[in-house]
Amino acid sequence: MSGRAPWEPAGQGAWHTLQRGLRLSPEFRVGVELTLLLAVVATAGRVVVPVAVQLTIDRGLLAPGGLQVGVVLRFTALALAAVVVTGVAGSRMHLRLARATETALSGLRVRAFRHIHDLSVLHQSAETRGSLTSRVTSDVDQISQFMQWGGLVMLVSLAQLVLTTTVMALYSWELTLVTVACMAPLVVLLRDVQRRLSAAYDVVRQRVGDMLAVIGESVVGAPVIRAYRIQERTNRRLTVAIDRHFDATFRAARISALMFSSGEVFAAVATAAVVVVGVLLGVGGELSAGRVVAFMFLISLFVGPVQVAAEILERIQTAVAGWRRVLAVLDTPPDIADPGEHGQDIPPGPIGVRVEGMSFSYARIGRGDRGPRVLHDLSVEIPARSRVAVVGETGSGKTTFAKLLARLLDPERGRILVSGVPLDQVRFASLRPRIVLVPQDDVLFDGSVEDNVRYGRPSATSEDVRLAFIELGLDDWVDTLPHGLRTRVGERGQFVSVGERQLVALARAWVANPDLLILDEATSAVDPVTEARLRRALEGLTRGRTALTIAHRLSTAQAADEVLVFDDGRIVQRGPHTDLVRRPGVYARLWASWNVRGRDRRAAGEQHAGQSA
Numbered sequence: 001m002s003g004r005a006p007w008e009p010a011g012q013g014a015w016h017t018l019q020r021g022l023r024l025s026p027e028f029r030v031g032v033e034l035t036l037l038l039a040v041v042a043t044a045g046r047v048v049v050p051v052a053v054q055l056t057i058d059r060g061l062l063a064p065g066g067l068q069v070g071v072v073l074r075f076t077a078l079a080l081a082a083v084v085v086t087g088v089a090g091s092r093m094h095l096r097l098a099r100a101t102e103t104a105l106s107g108l109r110v111r112a113f114r115h116i117h118d119l120s121v122l123h124q125s126a127e128t129r130g131s132l133t134s135r136v137t138s139d140v141d142q143i144s145q146f147m148q149w150g151g152l153v154m155l156v157s158l159a160q161l162v163l164t165t166t167v168m169a170l171y172s173w174e175l176t177l178v179t180v181a182c183m184a185p186l187v188v189l190l191r192d193v194q195r196r197l198s199a200a201y202d203v204v205r206q207r208v209g210d211m212l213a214v215i216g217e218s219v220v221g222a223p224v225i226r227a228y229r230i231q232e233r234t235n236r237r238l239t240v241a242i243d244r245h246f247d248a249t250f251r252a253a254r255i256s257a258l259m260f261s262s263g264e265v266f267a268a269v270a271t272a273a274v275v276v277v278g279v280l281l282g283v284g285g286e287l288s289a290g291r292v293v294a295f296m297f298l299i300s301l302f303v304g305p306v307q308v309a310a311e312i313l314e315r316i317q318t319a320v321a322g323w324r325r326v327l328a329v330l331d332t333p334p335d336i337a338d339p340g341e342h343g344q345d346i347p348p349g350p351i352g353v354r355v356e357g358m359s360f361s362y363a364r365i366g367r368g369d370r371g372p373r374v375l376h377d378l379s380v381e382i383p384a385r386s387r388v389a390v391v392g393e394t395g396s397g398k399t400t401f402a403k404l405l406a407r408l409l410d411p412e413r414g415r416i417l418v419s420g421v422p423l424d425q426v427r428f429a430s431l432r433p434r435i436v437l438v439p440q441d442d443v444l445f446d447g448s449v450e451d452n453v454r455y456g457r458p459s460a461t462s463e464d465v466r467l468a469f470i471e472l473g474l475d476d477w478v479d480t481l482p483h484g485l486r487t488r489v490g491e492r493g494q495f496v497s498v499g500e501r502q503l504v505a506l507a508r509a510w511v512a513n514p515d516l517l518i519l520d521e522a523t524s525a526v527d528p529v530t531e532a533r534l535r536r537a538l539e540g541l542t543r544g545r546t547a548l549t550i551a552h553r554l555s556t557a558q559a560a561d562e563v564l565v566f567d568d569g570r571i572v573q574r575g576p577h578t579d580l581v582r583r584p585g586v587y588a589r590l591w592a593s594w595n596v597r598g599r600d601r602r603a604a605g606e607q608h609a610g611q612s613a
Contacts, residue, residue, distance in 0.1 A: 017320050020327060025104035031096060038093035043159035045086025047167055050297035052079035054171075057290030090156070105143060112326050143326075146319035154312050157305035164301045171291050171298070178277050179302060182270035189262060193255060200252035201321040207245040209325075214241040252317075267303040274299050336410060343427035346434050347419045350384035351516040351546050353405065358414035360400060374400050375569045378414070387547045389557040389577075391590060392566030398550045401566070402518050405548065406437035418516065436514035440550075442505035444493030449478070450485040452493075452504050456512035468507040472537040477503060499534065506537045517542060519549040554594045563587065 052075045060071035168176045218225065218234050225234050278295055281287045287295075360375040375397045382388050390398045403409045405416060407423050416423040418435070436456075444452050453465045465485055469475045477500075481487040493501040509517060519538065539559070542549070549556055557563045558577045565573035565580065565587045573580055573587050580587040 017323050017327065020323075025108050030100060030103075032100075035093055035096045035100070038089045038096070039156055039159050040163075041089040042086050042093060043156055043163055045082040045089065046160060046301060047163045047298075048082035049079050050294040050301070051167065052076070052082070053297060054288075054290040054294030057293055058288050059290075062289060093156075108143075108326065112329055143319045143322045146316060154316075157312065160301055161305045164298050168295065168298050168302065171295055172278075172281065172287060174281060175274050175278055175295055175299075178273050179270050179299060182273050183266055183303075186262065186266045196255050197252060197317040200248070200255055201317040202324065203248045204245070204252055204318070205321040205325055207241075207248045211241045211245045214238050270303060271299055336407060338428040339425055340427060343430075344421050344425050345430040346421055346426055346515075349419070349515075351419050351434065352384040353382040353516065353546070353548075354417045354420075355380045356414050356417070358404065358411045358416065360404060360409065360412050373569060375404075375411075378571055380564065380571055380574070382546065382548065384419075384546050385544065386561045387542050387549070387559070389549050389551040389560035389563045390566060391551050391554060391557055391563060391587065393590070396566040397569040398566050399520065402437060402520060402548065402550055405516075406435055406518055407431060408437070433512065434514055435516040435518070436509050436512050437518040438505050438509050438520065440502075440520040440552075442501065442508075444489045444496070444501055444504060446489070446491040448483075448486045448488055449481065449504055452489060453485075453507045453511055456508040456510070460511050464511060465507070468510040472503075472506060472510055472540045474503055474507065474533060474537055477533055502534060503537060506534070506541055510541050515545055517545055517547045519547065554591055565590075 056072055056075040056079075060068045060075065063071065165176065165180075168179065214237055218238060225231055274295065278287065278292045281292075355378050358375060358378045359373060361373045362371045378401070390401060392398050400409070404411055405423075407416075407426075410424055418426065423431075445455070450462060450465050453468060454460050457464070462485065466475070466478075469478045469485075478484055487495075489496050489501075489504065493504070496504070519542075535556075538549070538556075541547075549560065551557045551560075551563075554577075560577065562574060563577055563580055564571050565585070567586045573583070573585050581591050582588075
C-alpha cells in the first residue's frame with residue numbers, strides 16, 4: 001500500500017507545490033525585502049575578506065617599496081569589520097525569517113485543522129487519525145525546518161554564489177571558467193536527484209502518518225491490549241510501521257548521501273584545477289600572488305553553496321512532501337458545505353421536520369461510486385415538539401437517518417426540510433445551535449465536568465451548569481463526585497464510567513438548549529442505578545422540544561409519542577407503541593424478543609443475588 005489516503009491527489013511538481021504553499025501563507029512575504037537585504041549584506045561581508053587578503057598581500061606584504069605596516073593594519077581592520085557586520089546581519093536575518101515562518105505556518109496549521117473539521121465523516125474516516133494529525137503537526141514542522149534553515153541557507157548560498165562569481169570574474173575570467181566547467185556536470189546530476197528525492201520524501205511523509213496512526217491506536221487501546229494479552233501482536237504492528245518508516249527514510253538518505261559525496265568529488269576536482277591553472281597564470285605574470293591567494297579563498301566560497309546543495313535539496317523535498325500532504329487536505333472540497341451568507345436561517349420557534357423521498361448510500365471514497373443503498377425512499381413528517389423513537393435491528397439504517405437529520409451527511413436523493421427550509425440551505429451558524437446530535441459514544445475532553453458541559457454553550461456560567469444537572473435530576477450524582485463540577489474527567493473521559501460520560505453529555509446538550517434534539521440512547525451497557533438516572537435525565541432533556549431518539553431498549557419507545565420502525569433501510573411501521581405492539585410485524589417481534597431478553601436478565605440477576613447471599 002502507498003499509505004496515501006484514497007481521496008488524496010497525486011503529487012505535483014516541486015516548484016508548483018512551493019509556489020502554491022507560499023501563496024497560501026502570505027505572512028512569508030511580510031518584510032521580505034529587508035530580509036533579503038540583510039542576506040546580501042551578510043554575504044557581501046564574506047566576500048570582503050578575500051578582497052582584503054589580496055590587497056594586504058599585494059599592497060602591504062609585497063608592495064614595491066617593501067612592507068607597508070599601515071596598509072596591512074588598515075585592510076586587516078577592514079576584514080574584521082566585515083566579519084562583525086556579517087555576523088550582525090546574519091543574526092537579524094535569521095530572527096526575521098524565524099518570526100515570519102512561525103507566523104505563516106501557525107496560520108497554515110489553523111487553516112488545515114479547520115478544513116479537516118469541515119470534511120464529512122466519510123472523508124475523515126477514509127484516512128487514519130494519525131495520518132490526519134500528521135498533516136497539521138509533523139508535516140508542517142518539516143516545512144518550518146526548511147523555511148528557517150533550508151530557506152536561510154538557500155538565500156545566503158544564492159547571494160554568496162552570485163557575488164563570489166562576480167568577484168572571481170573580475171580577478172580572472174580564465175580561472176572562473178575553469179571553476180564553472182568543473183562544477184557544471186553536478187548541475188545535470190542535481191536534476192535527476194531532485195526527482196528521485198521528491199518521490200522518496202513523499203513516501204517518508206506517508207510512512208510518518210502510518211506510524212503515528214499505529215502509535216495512537218496503541219496508546220488509546222492500551223486497556224484492550226492488556227486485557228486480551230495482545231502486546232506481542234501490537235508490538236509487531238508497531239515494529240512493522242517503524243521499520244517501514246526507517247526503510248523509507250534510509251532510502252531517501254542514501255540518495256542524499258550520494259549527492260553530497262558527489263559534491264565533494266566535484267569540489268575537489270575544481271579546487272585542484274584552479275590551483276594548477278592559477279600557478280601557471282601566476283608564473284606567466286598574468287596574476288599577482290595576492291590575486292591567486294584571494295582566488296583560493298573565493299573558490300572555497302564558490303564551492304561551499306554547491307557542497308550544501310544536496311542538503312538544501314533534501315530539505316526542499318521534505319518540505320515539498322509536507323506541503324503536498326497539507327495541500328491535499330485543503331484541496332479536498334467539503335461535501336457538507338456551509339451555504340454561508342447565501343443560506344437561510346431556521347425560523348424561530350419549535351422545529352418540525354419533513355423528509356421527502358430520501359435515499360442514501362455511502363460513497364466509496366476514491367472510487368467515484370457509491371456502495372449499496374442504506375436508506376430507500378424515506379418520506380416521513382415529525383411534528384414540532386413531538387417525541388419520536390426510532391427502532392430497528394442492527395444495520396437497519398437508524399444511525400444513518402440520525403446523521404442525515406443533523407446534516408453530518410447529505411442524502412443522495414430527496415431532501416430534508418426543517419420548519420419548511422431545506423436543510424442543505426440552512427447556514428451552519430443557524431443549524432448547529434438549533435439542532436444537536438448526542439451520539440452514543442459522545443466524547444469528553446480532558447478537563448473538568450464543568451468544562452465539558454460548557455462545550456454546549458461557551459458563555460454558560462457555573463450556575464448555568466449546576467442548573468443543568470438540577471433540571472435533569474442529576475445533582476445527586478454530581479454531589480458524589482470527588483470535586484463536584486470541578487472533577488477532572490481525563491482524556492476521552494477515561495476517569496469516569498461509560499454511563500457517567502453520557503450523563504455529562506446530556507447536561508452539555510441541555511445547556512446548548514436546541515430546538516431539535518437527536519439522541520442515540522446509551523442505556524444498554526450501564527448498571528440499573530445509572531440507567532435510572534439516564535432515563536430521568538432524558539425525560540427532562542426532551543420535555544418541550546422536538547426529540548428523536550434511537551431506542552436501543554424498547555422501554556424508551558413506550559414513552560414516545562410515535563415510533564418509527566426501520567427494517568432494511570425502510571420505514572416499515574409507524575405509530576404509538578400501544579398500537580404497534582398489537583399488530584403483527586417487525587415491532588411486535590422486536591418487543592417480544594426484548595421482553596424475553598429482559599426476563600433472562602432479571603432471572604440471572606436474581607440467581608446471582610441468591611448465590612451472593
